[in-house]
Amino acid sequence: MFNANAAHEITSHEIHPQEAYNQPQDQRLPRTAPMQAESSFKVACSNCNLRELCLPIGLSTDEMNQLDGMVATRKKVKQGGHLFSSGDPFTTLYAIRTGFFKTCVVSEDGREQVTGFQMAGEIMGLDGIVSDKHNCNAIALEDAEVCVMPFNHVEDLSRQIPMLQRHVHKIMSREIVRENGVMMLLANMRAEERLAAFLLNLLQRLHARGYSKSELILRMTREEIGSYLGMKLETVSRTFSKFSDDGIIEVKQKNIRILDHEKLQAIFNASTC
Numbered sequence: 001m002f003n004a005n006a007a008h009e010i011t012s013h014e015i016h017p018q019e020a021y022n023q024p025q026d027q028r029l030p031r032t033a034p035m036q037a038e039s040s041f042k043v044a045c046s047n048c049n050l051r052e053l054c055l056p057i058g059l060s061t062d063e064m065n066q067l068d069g070m071v072a073t074r075k076k077v078k079q080g081g082h083l084f085s086s087g088d089p090f091t092t093l094y095a096i097r098t099g100f101f102k103t104c105v106v107s108e109d110g111r112e113q114v115t116g117f118q119m120a121g122e123i124m125g126l127d128g129i130v131s132d133k134h135n136c137n138a139i140a141l142e143d144a145e146v147c148v149m150p151f152n153h154v155e156d157l158s159r160q161i162p163m164l165q166r167h168v169h170k171i172m173s174r175e176i177v178r179e180n181g182v183m184m185l186l187a188n189m190r191a192e193e194r195l196a197a198f199l200l201n202l203l204q205r206l207h208a209r210g211y212s213k214s215e216l217i218l219r220m221t222r223e224e225i226g227s228y229l230g231m232k233l234e235t236v237s238r239t240f241s242k243f244s245d246d247g248i249i250e251v252k253q254k255n256i257r258i259l260d261h262e263k264l265q266a267i268f269n270a271s272t273c
Contacts, residue, residue, distance in 0.1 A: 063161050070157055071095075071147045083124065083138040083146065090128025092150055096120050099144020100219040103127075103136045104227070114227040116178070117141075117202075117220055121209055123171055125151075141219040186230045194229045195239045196267040199249070203258065214258040 059067070074097065077083050083094060083101065101118045115136055118124055124146070128134040158165035185194055199216075207213045218225070226236040243249045248264050250257040258264060 059161070059163060063163070066157060066161065067164070070153050071149055072153070073148045075146050075148055077140040077144045077146065079140055079142050079144075081140050083140065083144075084128075084134045085137050086135055088128075088134045090125065090132050090134055090151070092148055093123055093125040093154060094138075095147040095149060096122050096124065097145045097147055099146075100141045101138050101144065102141055102220060102224060103138050105136050112227060114220075114224050117224075117228065119205060119209075121205075126172060126175055129172075191231055191235050191239050192242070192267050193270060194231060195225075195236070195243070196264050198225065198229060199256065199258070200264060200268055214261065216256050218254040218256060 075083075075094075077099070086105065096118060098120050100120075101124065102114055103116045103118065103124070104112050104114045106112050118138075124138055125134070127136055129151070154164075154168065158168055185197055189197065202216055202218075203213055206216055220228075222236045222240070223233050225231075226233050229236070231239075240249070240251055243264075244251050246263070248258070248260045248267075250259055
């Protein structure tokens, strides 16, 4: 059954809070791929303020010192840039430090299907494990930075540190739960229920990172939301307008304020009855 916890899993693998969510962004985002910059300095996981979110809890000092070698570099990705593209060889997992991404696939006729939105505190690149190549595009919706973790390093350390191996398994399992949640959303929910689930999911994930439970800035366009939720653009816009008219939310372009959380939750709960 698709529930509030499943709503949290719709788009997530976890790691970090950041300030960028409170900064305005342009309405439309370019689909070109500006240059990426990769920093060469070494990143110590033991000194990172994200470690409690992206690493298993309870590691010993020796194990934490071993993990310091897992992150090779950090990479900056400009807004609209590709972190990786469909067909690229798979060698690396990425932990998002700052910024917001979307993952998408492109059909033979050129149509884009958004498959997820990832924020700071989540892992990207798992799609490449099964075939040793990526099967989707990962595009930055704003300037972003990721930690680069060569997968062979992750595998080697997982064999040495059982707690890390279990953590990696949990991340993979969470992806299966996320996909099941999306299938339930697309198969059984009306437009209002889909958008309510989407907003509640974002609010829950942002709140877990220390942000407001009642306000958020959408980094994605209405069209991208529609692609992800299986809704036409006009349906997305109409549903936002209905929520606003009903006093559930206040909409100012990409700025969303939740006025009646209980009503929004009730719309979502109707889909689980």
